[in-house]
Structures are given as C-alpha cells and as structure tokens.
Amino acid sequence: MTVRELLYDKKLFIFDMDGTIYLGEQPFSFAVSFINKLRLSGRRVLFFTNNASHTSPYYFKKLERLGFSPRKDEILTSGDVTAEFLLRHRAGKTVYLVGTDELYDDWAAKGVKLSRNGEGAEIVVTSFDTSLTYEKLSVACKLVRGGAEYLSTHPDFNCPTEDGFIPDSGAIAAFVTASTGVVPRYFGKPYPETVDMIKEVTGAKTHEICIFGDRLYTDIATGRRAGITSVLVLTGETKISDVEAAKEDNRPDLIIPSLADADEALFA
Secondary structure: OOHHHHHOOOOEEEEOOEOOOEEOOEEOHHHHHHHHHHHHOOOEEEEEEOOOOOOHHHHHHHHHHOOOOOOHHHEEEHHHHHHHHHHHHOOOOOEEEEOOHHHHHHHHHHOOOEOOOOOOOOEEEEOOOOOOOHHHHHHHHHHHHOOOEEEEOOOOOEEEEOOEEEEOHHHHHHHHHHHHOOOOEEOOOOOHHHHHHHHHHHOOOHHHEEEEEOOHHHHHHHHHHHOOEEEEEOOOOOOHHHHHHOOHHHOOOEEEOOHHHHHHHHHO
C-alpha cells in the first residue's frame, strides 16, 4: 500500500510535537506546509504531546509562534489526560505532584486537590519536571512507600531538543521505582485513556484516525494498541535500526523520512 492509499481517507491527523513537527524552537517548514494543507482539504488536525512540563495554553502560543496557526481545540497533552482521570476517577483525593509550577497551577485551576509539601497526599503523580529537586523525589518516594497510589503523566525517558536529549518523565519515574519498587500507572501515549479522550473530544472513529510520531514506544505503540494507523517519521528519536530491533506491537504501519513525504504523497 502506498503512502497516499494509506492516508487519503483519514479524517483526523494526530501529530506528536517534539521531534515530529519541530525540535525545540526550530519548526520543520515542511510540517507547517503539510498541516496547513490538511486543514484546507477539510481534514482535522490534533497536536498531542506527552510533554507535560508545559500546558495546552503554552503549546498554543508556541505553535502559533512557530507558524502552525493552531486552534485552541487542536491541542491535548498527557497532563490534560491525567488531570481528567483524577477528576473523574479520584475525585476529592489529595495529590502530590512532582511537576513544574505551570502544571501545578493548571491542575489547581481545573479542580485537582493538590498538596504542595505532600502532607495528606493519597496519590503521587510524577511528570517531566524541569524544576526537579532531590527534596521532591524524597517526598514522593516516602509517600509511595507509605502506600500512596503512584501515577505518572507519561513514560518518555528522554525529551529531544535542538541541543540533544534531556531526561524526561520516564527517567524521573525510574528513580522513584528504583527506590520504592513500585511501578506507576502511566498515562499519555501509548495508554488507552489517551485515545479514548481523543475520540471523545473529536468524535472521530478508529478507522478515520492516523498518528504521526518519532517514537516507537509512545507514538507508534499508541496506534498499534488502539487500532489506528501509525506513521513513523525519522526526524526525532528513532532510527531504522531501532525499528528492526523492536517488538511487533511497536512497529509502525508506515515509515517516512519526514512529514514532507506525506505532504508530497497527498498534495503533490
């Protein structure tokens, strides 16, 4: 099956951000072009990132600044999915969040009950925390050892930037797991809560959706587990050798060098 045949009838195009449409503050011009053409053709676009160090309003401004002309209903993060889970399924429970102040304030505004110092916390959530301290980790580990439920916004070990990779949420969770022996329940990609929320928000059906990303164990695994078409781009973390070594359920339906190839296939 050609790239065009695989993608032509899709109605919702989900895009990872870091490594797929930009690196840090460097947008891929071909990604801007492709996404604009998708909108003009009547197809829907959704930006989804596992990076919960920032919130949807931050990503709206960033995507706007980088030339992607986003709409406010086109953006979701793993932080949004995790907060929604807490509000729906852990209502009233106190949460200790290892995350940025930006994420903390966003969750507080949404109504998640938070403890700044961990006192009274029944749930620990770790995320991609660029303000991480040893004290935060120590409090989190103490609470988890004491029986607090342990959640993580997303499993990514590294975050790609224009200067290389930096430790991400999965690496922080690995620290807590190494100390406590407890593995968290993860959200974000590739977990089912993410796809369920996307379907609920967009109204799209499984066969109408495709996802583009640069990571096998998050972006591509999301597609494989949910039965949606997955497309790997080679502009971020993954190399061809990684695909060859991957398990079958982490292999994409399609591999392309970049979104420029998808643009050419659909709109040349």
